[in-house]
Structures are given as C-alpha cells and as structure tokens.
Amino acid sequence: MEFQRATPEERRLYYREEWDVKQIPRFIRDSLYQREFGFDHHGRGPNDRYRTFRNEDHLRKFMRYRTPFAAYTSVAFYQKPNRREGWIKSELVFDVDAKDLPIRSCACDSVCELCLDQAKNIVSDLKDTLTSDLGLKEIYMIYSGRGYHLRVQDEEVLGTDSEVRSQIVKYLVGAEVPRSEYGQEGITYNLEHFAIPFGYHQVFTQRIKQSILHLTMETALDDVNKKLLKDVIKNRHLLLKDQWGPFRQAIGPIRYKRLTKGLAFTNLGLVDAKVSIDLKRILRLPSSLHSMVSMKCTEVKNLNTFDPFQDAVPQFVYERKD
Amino acid sequence: MVGVPFINPLSLEGREMVRQLGSLEDLTHDNPELIGIVTRSKSQDISDDQDIPRNHLELALKRLEWYVKKRNNPNFNYRKYAFLFQGDIEKFDTISFYLLSQAIGVKFGPNSRESRLMAESQGSLIQNRLEELNTRNREEIVLKALQELLSQGTLKWTFFEDLLSSRRIQLSDLVLDQGEVIMDQDDFRERLGPRLHHRDPDKMYQLLIGEELRELILIQMVMQQTENYMAEVHEKSRLMVEPNPLLLQLADGVTEILTQPTPSYTGTGKVARQSYRGPLNREAFPPCVKTALEGIKSGGRNDAIVLFITPFVSYARLCPDIFKQNVTVRVSDKDPQLQVVHQEVLPLIYEAAERCVPPLFEDQPQEKININAKIGFGMHSTLKLENEGETKWYTPMSCEKIKLHLPYLCRPDDDCKKIGNPLIYYNRKNWILSREQAESGDKKEDEGSSGEEVMENQDNDWIDV
Ligand code: SF4
Ligand SMILES: [Zn+2]
Numbered sequence: 001m002e003f004q005r006a007t008p009e010e011r012r013l014y015y016r017e018e019w020d021v022k023q024i025p026r027f028i029r030d031s032l033y034q035r036e037f038g039f040d041h042h043g044r045g046p047n048d049r050y051r052t053f054r055n056e057d058h059l060r061k062f063m064r065y066r067t068p069f070a071a072y073t074s075v076a077f078y079q080k081p082n083r084r085e086g087w088i089k090s091e092l093v094f095d096v097d098a099k100d101l102p103i104r105s106c107a108c109d110s111v112c113e114l115c116l117d118q119a120k121n122i123v124s125d126l127k128d129t130l131t132s133d134l135g136l137k138e139i140y141m142i143y144s145g146r147g148y149h150l151r152v153q154d155e156e157v158l159g160t161d162s163e164v165r166s167q168i169v170k171y172l173v174g175a176e177v178p179r180s181e182y183g184q185e186g187i188t189y190n191l192e193h194f195a196i197p198f199g200y201h202q203v204f205t206q207r208i209k210q211s212i213l214h215l216t217m218e219t220a221l222d223d224v225n226k227k228l229l230k231d232v233i234k235n236r237h238l239l240l241k242d243q244w245g246p247f248r249q250a251i252g253p254i255r256y257k258r259l260t261k262g263l264a265f266t267n268l269g270l271v272d273a274k275v276s277i278d279l280k281r282i283l284r285l286p287s288s289l290h291s292m293v294s295m296k297c298t299e300v301k302n303l304n305t306f307d308p309f310q311d312a313v314p315q316f317v318y319e320r321k322d
Numbered sequence: 323m324v325g326v327p328f329i330n331p332l333s334l335e336g337r338e339m340v341r342q343l344g345s346l347e348d349l350t351h352d353n354p355e356l357i358g359i360v361t362r363s364k365s366q367d368i369s370d371d372q373d374i375p376r377n378h379l380e381l382a383l384k385r386l387e388w389y390v391k392k393r394n395n396p397n398f399n400y401r402k403y404a405f406l407f408q409g410d411i412e413k414f415d416t417i418s419f420y421l422l423s424q425a426i427g428v429k430f431g432p433n434s435r436e437s438r439l440m441a442e443s444q445g446s447l448i449q450n451r452l453e454e455l456n457t458r459n460r461e462e463i464v465l466k467a468l469q470e471l472l473s474q475g476t477l478k479w480t481f482f483e484d485l486l487s488s489r490r491i492q493l494s495d496l497v498l499d500q501g502e503v504i505m506d507q508d509d510f511r512e513r514l515g516p517r518l519h520h521r522d523p524d525k526m527y528q529l530l531i532g533e534e535l536r537e538l539i540l541i542q543m544v545m546q547q548t549e550n551y552m553a554e555v556h557e558k559s560r561l562m563v564e565p566n567p568l569l570l571q572l573a574d575g576v577t578e579i580l581t582q583p584t585p586s587y588t589g590t591g592k593v594a595r596q597s598y599r600g601p602l603n604r605e606a607f608p609p610c611v612k613t614a615l616e617g618i619k620s621g622g623r624n625d626a627i628v629l630f631i632t633p634f635v636s637y638a639r640l641c642p643d644i645f646k647q648n649v650t651v652r653v654s655d656k657d658p659q660l661q662v663v664h665q666e667v668l669p670l671i672y673e674a675a676e677r678c679v680p681p682l683f684e685d686q687p688q689e690k691i692n693i694n695a696k697i698g699f700g701m702h703s704t705l706k707l708e709n710e711g712e713t714k715w716y717t718p719m720s721c722e723k724i725k726l727h728l729p730y731l732c733r734p735d736d737d738c739k740k741i742g743n744p745l746i747y748y749n750r751k752n753w754i755l756s757r758e759q760a761e762s763g764d765k766k767e768d769e770g771s772s773g774e775e776v777m778e779n780q781d782n783d784w785i786d787v
Pocket of ligand 1: 610
C-alpha cells in the first residue's frame with residue numbers, strides 16, 4: 001500500500017460521494033457550535049481558522065463545496081468560537097504519531113504497517129491506564145491518518161489546566177523512573193518498579209517493557225552505550241515472561257539504572273506532549289480526508305479489529321489506475 | 323499531645339477558636355499568658371526582649387519572620403523562635419495565623435509574593451512542628467488532621483487538581499486505582515493486596531503510602547487552603563467599606579520583614595558575590611545563546627525559541643540568581659509593571675524568532691502564546707498581569723539537556739567547562755568581565771565558593787518537551 005497525495009479531483013470525489021456529516025462522531029456534532037474549525041485548502045497548513053458552524057448542515061455544505069485538503073476542529077469549547085474567546089473547557093487529548101515514535105523496530109522513513117501497529121498497541125495501553133488508574137470512561141479513539149488520537153470527554157478533566165495535563169501525560173507514558181528507595185524508621189528498603197504491580201510503578205514497568213522489546217542496535221538512548229544495548233537485547237527474552245529480577249541481574253544494577261533512566265526519557269516521546277497541554281489546539285476532524293496520505297481520519301470503535309489499511313482507505317484509492 | 327489546630331489552623335477546631343474571640347483590639351495588648359509560654363519554652367533564647375512576642379500581633383509577625391530568616395540563612399539562630407514549636411502556644415498561634423492571613427489577604431491579595439510566603443511559611447511550620455514530635459504522636463496527629471481534610475468516603479484524584487496544578491504533588495506520587503487515591507490502610511489491603519505475591523500488604527502500605535506521603539498531602543492541603551483562605555478574604559474585603567486598621571498595621575509589618583536587607587549565603591556560610599543584574603549584556607552570553615539569537619535556519623525553531631531562549635532571556639534579565647533562591651519567583655516580583663518584559667525581554671525573543679528561517683511567527687503565530695506561557699502568564703495571546711501564575715515561569719534548561727535536545731546549539735568554549743547551565747555561564751562571565759574592567763590590582767576573591775556551583779544543574783522545570 002502506498003501513501004500517495006490525493007488530487008483535487010479525488011478530494012471532490014471523496015466529499016461528494018463517500019463522506020457524510022453523520023460520520024463525524026457524536027461528541028463533536030453535539031457541540032459543533034461551540035468549536036472552532038480550521039482548514040487547510042492548499043496543503044500548506046491550516047491557515048483558514050476561526051471558522052464556526054451553527055449546525056451540521058452548514059458544515060456539510062462547506063465540506064462538499066470547498067473539499068478542503070485538510071479539516072480540523074478545536075478540542076476547546078468556546079462561548080465565541082469565531083474569536084477563540086470565552087473558553088469553557090477542553091477535551092483531554094493524546095496524540096500518538098507512528099512516524100514520531102521514539103523507538104521503532106521498523107526502519108521506514110514515514111509510516112508503515114509495522115509502526116502503525118506499534119502505535120496501535122501504545123494507544124491501547126494508554127487507554128487502559130486512563131481507565132484503570134485515572135478512572136476515566138468516556139474515551140474515544142480516532143485514527144488520524146498517521147497514528148491515533150485519544151480524546152477524553154469525562155467532565156471531571158475537561159476543566160484542568162496545562163500543568164495538570166502535563167502531569168497526566170508524564171504519568172501515562174512513564175516519563176520518570178519511579179522512586180525505588182523507601183525509608184521507614186531509619187531503614188532503607190529497595191523496591192524496584194517491577195515489584196509493585198499497581199499504580200504508577202506498574203505503568204512504568206509496562207511502558208519500558210514495550211520499549212525494550214522494540215529496541216534495535218540503532219536505537220539511541222541517553223547514556224546507554226552499544227555494549228549495554230547489546231546486553232539488553234540479548235537478555236530481553238526474560239521479559240516475555242516478566243522475569244524482571246533475573247533481567248536486572250543479567251544487566252547489573254548500575255547499568256539497569258542507566259537503562260531505566262534513558263528509557264524514561266524516551267517515553268516522553270510516546271505522545272506529542274505539546275498537543276496534550278495546549279488547551280486551544282485544533283485536531284484533524286474525524287471523517288475528513290488526510291490528503292497527504294490519502295487516508296480517512298476515522299473513529300475507531302474496536303481497536304483490536306481495526307485495520308487502517310481496510311477501514312481508513314477511501315474508495316477512490318481502489319479506483320486509481322496505476 | 324498537640325492539637326489539630328497546631329498543625330492545621332483552618333480545621334474546625336481552629337475556626338472555633340477564632341469564633342470565640344472577643345474584640346480585635348484586645349490582641350494588641352501585652353498578654354502575660356503568651357509571654358509566659360514564650361519565655362518558658364524549651365531552649366528559648368531570652369537574652370533579648372526584642373525576640374519575645376508580647377501579643378498576638380507580634381506573634382503573627384514572628385511566624386513569618388522565622389520563615390524568612392531561616393530561608394535566607396541556614397545558620398540563623400533557631401533558639402530565638404523555639405516558642406513556635408511549643409504545643410501550648412496553639413491557641414495564640416492559631417489566632418495569629420488568622421490575623422496574618424487576613425492582613426495579607428486584604429492588603430496584598432492572592433497570587434502576591436506575600437501570600438505565597440504566607441502559605442510556604444505555614445507549610446514549613448507544620449513540617450518543623452511534626453519533626454519535634456515523637457513517632458507515635460506524630461503519626462497520630464497526622465492521621466487526625468488528615469481525617470478531617472479527607473472526610474468524604476472516596477477520594478478521587480481530581481480532588482487534588484489544585485495541588486497538581488501548582489506542582490505541589492506529582493500525580494505519580496499517588497497510588498491510584500480506578501480513579502481513586504488510595505490513602506487508607508484497609509482500603510489498600512483490600513483492593514491491592516490480592517495483587518501482591520510473596521509480599522506483606524501492610525508492609526507495602528507503610529512504605530508506599532506511609533507516613534511520608536500522608537504528611538506531604540497534609541502539608542500541601544493546608545498550604546493550599548491557606549492560599550484559598552487569603553483569596554476569600556480578599557474577595558470579601560473588596561465589598562467592605564474599610565478594612566480594620568489593625569490589619570493594615572499588620573500588613574505594614576509584613577512589608578517591613580520582607581524588605582529587611584538579607585544577604586544571601588552560600589552553603590558554606592560565606593556571603594555570596596552578587597549576581598549581575600541590569601540590562602542584558604550580550605557580550606556575556608554563552609555560545610549556545612549567541613547561536614540561537616542569530617536565528618535557527620533549520621528544524622527545531624520552536625524548541626530553541628520557546629523552551630530555550632525564552633526562559634534564558636527572561637531570567638538573565640530579571641532574576642539571574644534564580645538557582646540560588648529557594649522560593650518560587652514570578653516575573654512581577656521583579657518587574658511589577660511588566661515594563662522590562664515588554665521593552666526588553668519580549669523584543670529580544672521576538673527578534674530571535676524573526677531571524678529564524680522561515681520566521682517563526684509567520685507560520686506558527688501560536689508560539690507567541692507558548693512564549694507567554696513559559697514566563698508564567700498562561701496560554702493567552704496577550705501578556706497580562708491578571709493571568710500571571712496560570713503557568714509556571716520555566717527556569718533555563720541545563721547544558722546537559724541542551725546537548726541532548728538542541729545539540730546544534732552547543733558549541734562550548736573554555737568558560738563552558740566550569741558551568742552546567744547557560745545562566746550560570748552568564749553570571750560568571752559578567753562577573754569576570756566586570757572584574758577585568760575594574761582592573762584594580764587586587765587578587766582573586768572567593769572564586770571557588772560562589773554558591774552558584776551548588777545548584778547549577780537545576781532545571782527540573784523542563785519536562786513538557
Ligand atoms: S556548554 Fe552549556 S553554556 Fe556552553 S554552549 Fe554548551 S549549552 Fe551553552
Ligand atoms: Zn514504520
């Protein structure tokens with residue numbers, strides 16, 4: 001499958017024959033009038049901004065008539081969306097871009113089935129943590145064309161500020177090595193992250209497990225040299241059975257510490273943190289066409305069965321001549 | 323055994339003490355009971371009458387003075403303030419707490435330097451008071467005080483939104499399960515115990531959620547409530563005709579304490595040399611800053627301008643000795659009218675942004691908002707005083723981080739060998755340059771112990787890449 005840019009004619013085909021305003025998820029359609037829309041008409045970035053639509057019909061007409069190169073909508077709800085004023089609240093969002101994953105076992109220069117699949121697994125893990133640890137329930141997943149968006153609608157987090165969101169991001173991706181030394185009555189106890197099967201420690205264990213399993217000799221990790229990298233790769237089979245103790249033993253405790261530190265730092269790249277902390281961000285509109293790669297940005301109902309190469313390919317791609 | 327108000331004056335019991343209070347005027351009279359408690363306090367230094375608070379008002383000021391002195395000089399005479407840690411001062415202390423909070427609330431309002439100091443001093447007092455207690459009493463009082471604060475059945479993590487937002491606690495410090503924060507031992511055993519293999523859940527609880535986390539949460543919650551209380555007072559006082567003159571008098575006392583000249587000390591107790599302060603001296607910029615100011619011609623424009631240049635330029639101009647301070651600073655503490663920010667800081671940042679290829683704001687005008695956010699003014703397109711505090715003023719990142727994330731900027735010269743943060747480079751270079759200029763014959767000063775080396779690697783702000 002090739003990622004080819006869509007022609008203006010193909011865009012027209014898509015919006016006139018395939019697209020339907022009802023394909024936009026409910027959680028956006030229900031708040032249409034409070035959101036800002038942005039469009040990219042010529043493939044040079046979304047510079048047509050501050051657009052608003054009073055109802056679905058106006059949006060429908062606009063899309064069919066203008067057939068934009070790309071369409072976006074704000075994660076924020078405003079009193080006056082056309083001026084981006086009167087901020088009410090913002091969805092909590094996470095952007096996992098297959099192309100920007102910090103550790104990829106594929107060596108492609110854009111996206112491919114391998115890294116898209118890896119992105120999918122990460123999204124699934126993040127979603128689990130949002131539910132099991134943070135107790136969030138209204139979570140929507142969107143395939144963005146090059147990765148995934150997680151969009152959280154639980155009322156209790158919609159009002160949080162950037163700082164809180166940045167803390168959520170760090171928790172979710174495992175951006176810091178959990179504390180391992182605990183003192184009680186003068187005695188220090190050592191509790192490695194893998195000895196604690198819940199909370200942040202567990203999140204961290206799960207994230208670095210995935211990272212370690214995807215490492216290649218080409219991966220650059222802060223303060224981890226080739227020798228260490230080689231030993232990690234040699235011993236990582238132990239983690240398939242969650243044998244963390246023996247794994248740490250094999251690496252050596254000091255080098256293990258360096259490894260976890262390096263991994264914690266790369267974990268920050270699992271999501272684009274800038275997107276999550278920006279309360280006024282615009283995100284690609286689900287149902288719209290990602291013209292750069294000719295794929296549909298689309299809501300994912302069931303992540304397990306979702307296959308972007310089945311479910312996000314617009315009709316016109318199959319009708320291409322060559 | 324001390325009472326809850328000694329730890330949390332805003333507790334029900336503490337509020338009750340204030341409610342039973344007579345007229346404010348009485349609080350200015352010498353109070354023999356108070357004087358008695360103070361002079362009889364264990365290890366209290368009573369050699370100087372000045373050190374003995376004679377009434378509630380004086381006690382209120384002593385509370386704050388203790389904190390300011392302690393912060394500025396680790397070798398200060400603790401024995402002058404021993405009474406603050408004496409359990410039987412509780413009643414006086416609680417009332418003094420309210421007086422002081424009200425005075426600060428009325429006069430300076432929330433988000434002021436004074437109100438932050440008030441909250442910080444309360445936190446520090448609690449910490450020190452707890453440390454004076456024996457293990458059993460300490461645990462007991464913490465549990466009792468917390469119980470009241472956490473009285474609702476389940477505790478959702480969003481309850482700590484304020485504390486998370488002000489970074490007083492980290493989300494990862496909490497033990498979370500299904501959206502709830504696990505603080506209670508039975509709860510822990512029941513919900514998380516079954517997941518543990520070969521480990522005693524009670525032991526695990528003691529370690530993970532033990533005393534330490536409970537104290538942290540208690541202290542942080544009281545600090546937050548102290549701030550909220552001052553904000554409430556401020557709101558109410560705006561509707562009042564005129565605040566009580568006593569409170570205004572007390573507020574003047576606060577100002578006096580804060581303006582007392584306090585030399586800054588190094589870890590070794592020596593007085594540190596002054597950091598350069600004044601208009602930016604481009605000559606003293608480190609290579610990485612010079613490179614970035616010339617404009618970024620390839621990728622990485624955003625990070626170089628927003629995450630690197632913005633904190634550097636703002637701190638270099640307004641607060642170059644930030645790493646020597648242990649209190650949070652806001653831009654308006656240094657530049658109350660934001661004049662310098664508008665006339666010197668932002669123009670230099672914008673100039674660097676302009677020089678990028680393509681010019682940064684041309685395709686990414688939203689980065690102006692992110693610049694405002696990084697100097698503490700929230701996510702807004704215009705920088706306004708009223709939004710200050712919505713975000714944090716980011717401290718300049720360390721050389722280590724720069725080498726990692728913006729490697730193309732780092733072209734170390736000889737002076738770089740001695741430092742770990744570009745801001746320290748700037749201070750040091752300014753000092754060297756001024757010495758060269760002075761060119762007077764006198765020999766080296768205490769170069770080795772400037773105190774700057776102590777904390778030069780600080781850059782804990784730099785997280786949200
Ligand atoms: S060593 Fe530090 S100060 Fe010197 S150029 Fe590199 S980053 Fe800048
Ligand atoms: Zn790939």
